[in-house]
Amino acid sequence: MLSPINTAHFVLPLSLVWWIFYLPRLFNMIRRTTIFKMPTFYLWIMAFNLGIIFILHNYTLEAQLHAYFVGTNLPVISLLKVSLSSGFITYGYLLVVRRYTEFDVPRIIDLIMLSYIVLMIAFNLLAYPRVPYVQIQIVSNCLVSVANLSAAMSLIPMTRELLQRQKNAVREAHHLWFLAFLFFSSTGATLYLIDGIHKLLTNAQHMDTSLYVLAEICRCAYMFSLAVLIGPDRYLYWIFYPVRVRTFFQLKRLCTVVYQIAGETIPYNIPEPRPFTLSSAELGIYRMFIAIMDALPALPQDTELYPTACHHCSGTCDV
Amino acid sequence: MDTKRVRSAVDSLNYGWHRFSMLHFIEHIATVRQRPLHVNGVPLAGFSGMCLSTAHNDYIFYNLRYHAILQLHTQLHEIAHLMLGHTRKLDLDRNSDLGSMLLHINNRIRVAPNDPIVKQEEDEAEYFAIVVQGYIANHRRLHQLTLSDHADDIYMPPFTGNSVSGG
Numbered sequence: 001m002l003s004p005i006n007t008a009h010f011v012l013p014l015s016l017v018w019w020i021f022y023l024p025r026l027f028n029m030i031r032r033t034t035i036f037k038m039p040t041f042y043l044w045i046m047a048f049n050l051g052i053i054f055i056l057h058n059y060t061l062e063a064q065l066h067a068y069f070v071g072t073n074l075p076v077i078s079l080l081k082v083s084l085s086s087g088f089i090t091y092g093y094l095l096v097v098r099r100y101t102e103f104d105v106p107r108i109i110d111l112i113m114l115s116y117i118v119l120m121i122a123f124n125l126l127a128y129p130r131v132p133y134v135q136i137q138i139v140s141n142c143l144v145s146v147a148n149l150s151a152a153m154s155l156i157p158m159t160r161e162l163l164q165r166q167k168n169a170v171r172e173a174h175h176l177w178f179l180a181f182l183f184f185s186s187t188g189a190t191l192y193l194i195d196g197i198h199k200l201l202t203n204a205q206h207m208d209t210s211l212y213v214l215a216e217i218c219r220c221a222y223m224f225s226l227a228v229l230i231g232p233d234r235y236l237y238w239i240f241y242p243v244r245v246r247t248f249f250q251l252k253r254l255c256t257v258v259y260q261i262a263g264e265t266i267p268y269n270i271p272e273p274r275p276f277t278l279s280s281a282e283l284g285i286y287r288m289f290i291a292i293m294d295a296l297p298a299l300p301q302d303t304e305l306y307p308t309a310c311h312h313c314s315g316t317c318d319v
Numbered sequence: 320m321d322t323k324r325v326r327s328a329v330d331s332l333n334y335g336w337h338r339f340s341m342l343h344f345i346e347h348i349a350t351v352r353q354r355p356l357h358v359n360g361v362p363l364a365g366f367s368g369m370c371l372s373t374a375h376n377d378y379i380f381y382n383l384r385y386h387a388i389l390q391l392h393t394q395l396h397e398i399a400h401l402m403l404g405h406t407r408k409l410d411l412d413r414n415s416d417l418g419s420m421l422l423h424i425n426n427r428i429r430v431a432p433n434d435p436i437v438k439q440e441e442d443e444a445e446y447f448a449i450v451v452q453g454y455i456a457n458h459r460r461l462h463q464l465t466l467s468d469h470a471d472d473i474y475m476p477p478f479t480g481n482s483v484s485g486g
Contacts, residue, residue, distance in 0.1 A: 169467075237459075268445040270320065273453065283456040286388075286465055287449070293389045294367075 007208055007216045008060040014220060015054040021227065022048055047230055049084050054223065056081035057144075058216070059137055059207035066133055075133065078140045085144040089151050134207075135200065142196035145189040152186035173236040174229065180239070181225035188218030237278055244281040251288035255295075261305060262298040266291060320442045328402050329450045339460040341391055348398055352377060356401075358394060368393035370400045377401055391464050392448065399447030405440040 055061050062077055069076040159179045195211040198204070228235045259266060275281035299306050334347050349356040355376050360383040367389060368381040379401075381393040455461055 268442050270442050270446045270449065271322075273449065279456040279459070279461075280453075282461055283452055286452065286456075286461060289465075290389060290392050293386055 006060065007213055008058055008064075010220070011054060011058045011216060012061060014223065015051045018051040018054065018223060018227070019048070022051070022230070047226065049087070050223065050226070053081065053084050054219065056084070057141060057219070059134075059141075059212075062137055063133070075136050078133075078136050082140050082144060086147060089144070089147050134205075138196045138199050142193050142200075145192040145196070148189040149186050149193070152182045152189065156182050156186070169240075170236065173239055176239045177225050177229050177236060181222050181229065184218045184222035184225060188215045188222060191215035191218060241278045241281065244278060244285065245275045248275045248281050248284045248288065251285055251292070255288050255291050258292050258295045258299060258305060261300070261303055262295045264295050264298050267294065320439060320446060322446060325399075325403065325443050325446045326450055329447060329454070332402070334454075336454040336458040336460065339455050339458065340463050341394060345394070345398070348402070349377075352401065360390065368397050370397040370405075372401060387466055388464065391466075395448040395451055395464075396444050399444035399451075400440065403440070403443055403447060405444065 056065070056077060062081065066075070066077045156179065159175055159182060191211055192215045195209060195215060198211070199207075199209070228238075272287055273280045273283045275284045332347065332351060334344065345356055345358055356379065357376060358379045358381070361380050362383045367385055368379065371378040371380075379394060379397040381390050381397070383390070385393070452461070452464065455464060
């Protein structure tokens, strides 16, 4: 099914935004003496490279770039894409794996070999002049997607396991975003793969199919997740926003019930915060807690709510 | 209630909210008011806290029997009373009995619900506390009031290699 959306129209501006956002950060990092310390340097370079990969993965943009190298005997752009992608997938994930786990030789070999195979197959595509470039594009995208999918799949269970162990808010936020990154990455890769196979089988000429547009949107989502991961802390916490809003409204209902049972009215006639932003949602939760605590002394002790409320205010039931 | 007056009172504190901790904030209030501020927890019964301003000192008492989070909130609320000029200065000599001071305050509190002026002062103080808490939340320091764990420790997230601080 064809899509009316030209993916190049949003992929190019987004990749430019990515660079504009990260170029100053990269230069800032270079000024520091620790920049050359692994894995910081490599990760930042990889993040920067992602802007290039983002463009090269788009069929339309890749074809336009390839037009400059039509005279050569190599599919230069395709090779560049496969090399950068393989590097990103293999070493980028490898460093994360090493950070989180014991040195796992089979997994590392698995990743390196996978990337190596992808690279070798790409070189086999040197049959370039004999095969239409469109097919080379599709095949190389599929190969990279397989490698991407494999790496993401190996990391998702590990990240979920780490998430269950985290009690610290910032770590939890990091792992949630990382999980989101892996989810979008693997979903995007799967869609690329299905779309690529379908295009090869049907010998499609029109690149912007609905499936492909969806895959590109997934890629935008994973770039966004990565931007949040690399960016300042304050963006990280937004992943908690839906949970905070839910807690706020639950507490608000509880507060109303507590005041009804206690036969009290809320003592202050002042505007309370509304959960429009993350910090105001957190403030709202805090305010609701204070309001409930204020009403607790007036709550009859024979109500079902009293022991529950006391339990949640552990160690301080003497109200 | 004059919300603008309360907001300007908070803004006039010129406090660095990104460094907020209750102790630091109390020290700052004492500096702003240019007089010692004594904050004491006492096992009171019946109400959460009170403030008192004598000729040379400010006092805040809060109920030690209440939840720790509520104790901190009470301190903020009482600081608000001090900053908004809700306290009547007591001309007490050095030998004054703390008990009589408490009795004085207790009487005042007891009449509070029926007194519209005191009711307005209570609203203003609570609004002051909300504004302060809003600044604290915006600077991601609410954990100082909720006494929750926060990532002040060094953490190496997957892609940055930078330490992440709670500030």
